[in-house]
Amino acid sequence: MLNLWLGGANPRGRALLAGMLAVLAAAPFFVDSYIVSVLILVFYFAYLGQAWNIMMGFAGQLSLGHALYFGLGAYTGAALYVKFGLSPWLSMPVAIVIAMAVGAAIGALGFRFRIGGVYFALLTIAFAEFTRILFDHFTWVGGSSGLFLPVASRQGNDLWMLRGAPIMFYYVWLVLTVGLLILCRALLASRLGYYWLAIREDEPAAQALGIDTFRYKMIAVMLSAGLTAVAGVLNAFYFNVLFPEPTFSINRSIELILGAIIGGVGTLMGPIIGAFILTPLGESLTLIIEQIPTGVQKLDGLKQVFYGLCVVLIVLFQRAGVWPWLARKLRLGADGGKGGA
Amino acid sequence: MSLLAVDALDLFYGDAQALDGVSLAVDEGAVVAIVGANGAGKSSLIRAIAGIEPAARGRVAFKGQDITGWPSHRVCNLGIGQVAEGRQIFPTLSVRENLEMGAVISRARAGAAATMRRVFEIFPRLAERQRQAAGTLSGGEQQMVAIGRCLMGRPELIMFDEPSLGLAPTVVQEVFRVIRRLNDEGITIILVEQNVAVSLKLADRAYVLENGRIVLAGTGEELLNDDRVRQAYLGL
Numbered sequence: 001m002l003n004l005w006l007g008g009a010n011p012r013g014r015a016l017l018a019g020m021l022a023v024l025a026a027a028p029f030f031v032d033s034y035i036v037s038v039l040i041l042v043f044y045f046a047y048l049g050q051a052w053n054i055m056m057g058f059a060g061q062l063s064l065g066h067a068l069y070f071g072l073g074a075y076t077g078a079a080l081y082v083k084f085g086l087s088p089w090l091s092m093p094v095a096i097v098i099a100m101a102v103g104a105a106i107g108a109l110g111f112r113f114r115i116g117g118v119y120f121a122l123l124t125i126a127f128a129e130f131t132r133i134l135f136d137h138f139t140w141v142g143g144s145s146g147l148f149l150p151v152a153s154r155q156g157n158d159l160w161m162l163r164g165a166p167i168m169f170y171y172v173w174l175v176l177t178v179g180l181l182i183l184c185r186a187l188l189a190s191r192l193g194y195y196w197l198a199i200r201e202d203e204p205a206a207q208a209l210g211i212d213t214f215r216y217k218m219i220a221v222m223l224s225a226g227l228t229a230v231a232g233v234l235n236a237f238y239f240n241v242l243f244p245e246p247t248f249s250i251n252r253s254i255e256l257i258l259g260a261i262i263g264g265v266g267t268l269m270g271p272i273i274g275a276f277i278l279t280p281l282g283e284s285l286t287l288i289i290e291q292i293p294t295g296v297q298k299l300d301g302l303k304q305v306f307y308g309l310c311v312v313l314i315v316l317f318q319r320a321g322v323w324p325w326l327a328r329k330l331r332l333g334a335d336g337g338k339g340g341a
Numbered sequence: 342m343s344l345l346a347v348d349a350l351d352l353f354y355g356d357a358q359a360l361d362g363v364s365l366a367v368d369e370g371a372v373v374a375i376v377g378a379n380g381a382g383k384s385s386l387i388r389a390i391a392g393i394e395p396a397a398r399g400r401v402a403f404k405g406q407d408i409t410g411w412p413s414h415r416v417c418n419l420g421i422g423q424v425a426e427g428r429q430i431f432p433t434l435s436v437r438e439n440l441e442m443g444a445v446i447s448r449a450r451a452g453a454a455a456t457m458r459r460v461f462e463i464f465p466r467l468a469e470r471q472r473q474a475a476g477t478l479s480g481g482e483q484q485m486v487a488i489g490r491c492l493m494g495r496p497e498l499i500m501f502d503e504p505s506l507g508l509a510p511t512v513v514q515e516v517f518r519v520i521r522r523l524n525d526e527g528i529t530i531i532l533v534e535q536n537v538a539v540s541l542k543l544a545d546r547a548y549v550l551e552n553g554r555i556v557l558a559g560t561g562e563e564l565l566n567d568d569r570v571r572q573a574y575l576g577l
């Protein structure tokens with residue numbers, strides 16, 4: 001397993017990755033709770049960027065509505081816990097199945113009717129938007145007044161029910177993020193990854209070669225949707241509050257793909273690097289704004305402006321993302337086989 | 342029995358009819374040329390046979406088996422390959438990776454290594470450049486990659502769509518030499534070409550397509566000597 005996960009990198013890269021992992025594993029013992037909360041956010045973006053990357057980066061299908069799968073996961077996990085006291089680990093499979101089914105429906109609509117590129121992206125936005133409105137009126141899960149997970153103070157951390165301190169969530173996120181990295185690496189090295197590569201490079205050519213493009217695009221969408229739903233469940237248990245507006249909003253759909261775009265779409269390390277660059281900078285910006293005396297609270301959107309600037313800079317100067325450039329500079333070798341730099 | 346039989350095929354793009362009752366027969370081992378002006382429906386015919394565009398009516402049979410409406414990946418796996426117009430290589434992949442992509446169908450997977458040796462034997466230039474990104478090759482070399490990649494799928498029938506398009510005259514000759522060689526080795530060929538004179542010379546049988554309809558059929562030589570063909574396509 002370890003070999004599979006490190007296989008693409010040269011010794012330098014392996015050492016660096018192992019070192020980074022060791023630092024992250026030990027970090028909560030050395031840093032304060034604020035840094036832990038920022039790192040959780042980093043993992044959150046790294047994981048979601050990676051899940052989105054399967055669809056866009058690997059298979060070349062642009063989704064701008066991933067908040068849909070995230071929200072479905074979040075609401076499934078939260079509702080099953082609030083209503084039936086179900087453990088998030090048990091509701092996760094349910095959330096995955098629901099998200100995959102919805103992803104399959106959108107994919108089938110788009111791919112069967114040959115809605116491609118920008119139009120397919122619009123379709124994904126449309127589905128996310130009307131699901132948001134649907135949940136605004138879905139009173140069983142609180143409608144627009146929100147769904148709240150009971151927060152009782154208890155002794156220690158309950159990993160089974162995901163009730164506890166941020167540090168527990170930190171490790172859960174860390175394990176999930178690393179797990180997804182391993183999964184993606186295996187996917188890229190598999191025949192499936194090969195088919196995706198052909199579809200991403202030139203879909204008509206892939207079809208002419210006998211690749212069942214419909215099928216493999218569907219697999220990409222469903223995998224990406226299911227994995228995104230897992231993050232939704234976890235996030236619901238971390239924040240304990242769900243409102244349809246922020247959960248399904250286009251802002252979230254955009255936010256969760258920024259890391260991957262900055263880091264490098266289609267690369268394994270890109271979404272992770274992107275999350276490590278963007279999130280701390282965005283959070284520091286928020287901190288700085290808070291330090292500024294009253295009257296400037298209206299600068300709320302400054303973080304978004306900053307994210308926008310980052311995207312503009314990347315598009316102008318380093319379209320493939322930070323990671324391919326960084327990997328070259330640090331002489332880290334190929335980034336995970338076929339999806340590489 | 343013909344290797345491929347197309348019977349009364351109709352194809353529409355929305356309301357526009359691209360093929361209108363097209364019937365043709367391709368015998369095993371033959372070179373069949375399909376000539377016609379731009380927009381006559383030549384590429385549509387190839388795409389319909391390949392299962393990429395669904396036909397509205399009509400029937401396609403390969404080795405006597407009805408394959409009408411089959412999805413393209415199944416058609417491909419029967420041994421019907423195509424070299425599409427504009428070559429459609431994967432630009433960022435190496436020559437070797439491009440070729441490997443040609444062998445993803447199950448009929449070709451097992452023998453891929455041997456097939457690649459054969460491709461390199463036909464195109465020694467590709468063997469020299471196998472590590473190079475295909476997008477950096479010349480137009481002629483890219484066409485060789487496209488043909489080689491198609492061969493990797495071990496086709497019994499290859500449909501060439503405008504293989505000479507945009508290539509230098511010497512390269513065009515080379516491409517036609519390769520097509521003849523593949524035919525000599527037993528592969529059946531459907532050749533769609535604007536280069537009418539050359540393709541008719543090469544063809545055992547040829548069809549003239551106009552506005553989605555077959556208006557003339559015969560041996561390559563018959564069509565070469567046909568006054569209508571000479572006037573319309575050879576400018577004589």
